[in-house]
Amino acid sequence: MxxxxxxxxxxxxxxxxxxxxxxxxxxxxxxxxxxxxxxxxxxxxxxxxxxxxxxxxxxxxxxxxxxxxNVVGSGIRFVNFLIDFIVWLILAFIVSFVIELFIQPTDQGMISLIGYILIFGTFIAYYAIMEIKFQKTIGKFVTKTRVIKMNGEKPTNGDIIIRTFCRLIPFDRLSFLFVKNGIHDYLSKTNVIKDSAE
Known part of the structure; x- marks a missing residue:
C-alpha cells in the first residue's frame, strides 16, 4: 500500500x-x-x-x-478607536479651518471635493504618520498599547501604510466584535499588544 x-x-x-x-x-x-x-x-x-x-x-x-x-482585547481596541476618532475629527476641523482661510471656493462641487480630500487625507495622515513614527496613535499612547508585526518585530513603513488603507474597508471597525484581530490587522499582518510587552 x-x-x-x-x-x-x-x-x-x-x-x-x-x-x-x-x-x-x-x-x-x-x-x-x-x-x-x-x-x-x-x-x-x-x-x-x-x-x-x-x-x-x-x-x-x-x-x-x-x-x-499580549494581544489586547476588543475593549481596549474600542477605547483606542474612540480616542483616535475624536483626535482625527479635531485634526480635520483644524485643517479645514486653515484651508478656508486661504481658499474660498464658490462652486459646490469643488467644496465637496475639498471636503472628501480633507476627510480621507487627514485620516490617512494621522494613522500613517503616528504609527510609522511611534508605533502608536494618541489612543494607543493613552491605553499603553502599540502596533507590532505578528512575529513580534517592528512593522515596516509598508506594513503601516497597508494597515492604514485597510482601515477604510467597510465594516473593519465591526470586525473586532467577532475576532480578536480586525480586518486591518489581518491584512497587514500586524497586532496591537500591551506596551510593556517586548
Missing amino acids: ENEFLEVMSQQTDEQLIKILTVEREKYNPLAIEAAESEIKKRNIDTSDFEQIREKVVVEKEQMEKVNS
Missing part, C-alpha cells in the same frame, strides 16, 4: 520538512512522518542542520506565543 502522504511531503520546502520532523513531530500521523523522512532521504538533506533549525523554530514559536499572549 502506497503512503498517501508522499505527494504532500514532496511539496514541502526543506525547512518545512525539518520542522515537521523536529518541532512539530507530535502533530503528525506516523505515516506522514514516514513520508517526510523518506523525502528528506530522497533530497539528500544534511540532517546535521536539524538541531540549528529546530532551535530557530522553537525561538520563533516562543516569540509568537509571547506576542499572542
Whole structure:
C-alpha cells in the first residue's frame, strides 16, 4: 500500500520538512512522518542542520506565543478607536479651518471635493504618520498599547501604510466584535499588544 502522504511531503520546502520532523513531530500521523523522512532521504538533506533549525523554530514559536499572549482585547481596541476618532475629527476641523482661510471656493462641487480630500487625507495622515513614527496613535499612547508585526518585530513603513488603507474597508471597525484581530490587522499582518510587552 502506497503512503498517501508522499505527494504532500514532496511539496514541502526543506525547512518545512525539518520542522515537521523536529518541532512539530507530535502533530503528525506516523505515516506522514514516514513520508517526510523518506523525502528528506530522497533530497539528500544534511540532517546535521536539524538541531540549528529546530532551535530557530522553537525561538520563533516562543516569540509568537509571547506576542499572542499580549494581544489586547476588543475593549481596549474600542477605547483606542474612540480616542483616535475624536483626535482625527479635531485634526480635520483644524485643517479645514486653515484651508478656508486661504481658499474660498464658490462652486459646490469643488467644496465637496475639498471636503472628501480633507476627510480621507487627514485620516490617512494621522494613522500613517503616528504609527510609522511611534508605533502608536494618541489612543494607543493613552491605553499603553502599540502596533507590532505578528512575529513580534517592528512593522515596516509598508506594513503601516497597508494597515492604514485597510482601515477604510467597510465594516473593519465591526470586525473586532467577532475576532480578536480586525480586518486591518489581518491584512497587514500586524497586532496591537500591551506596551510593556517586548
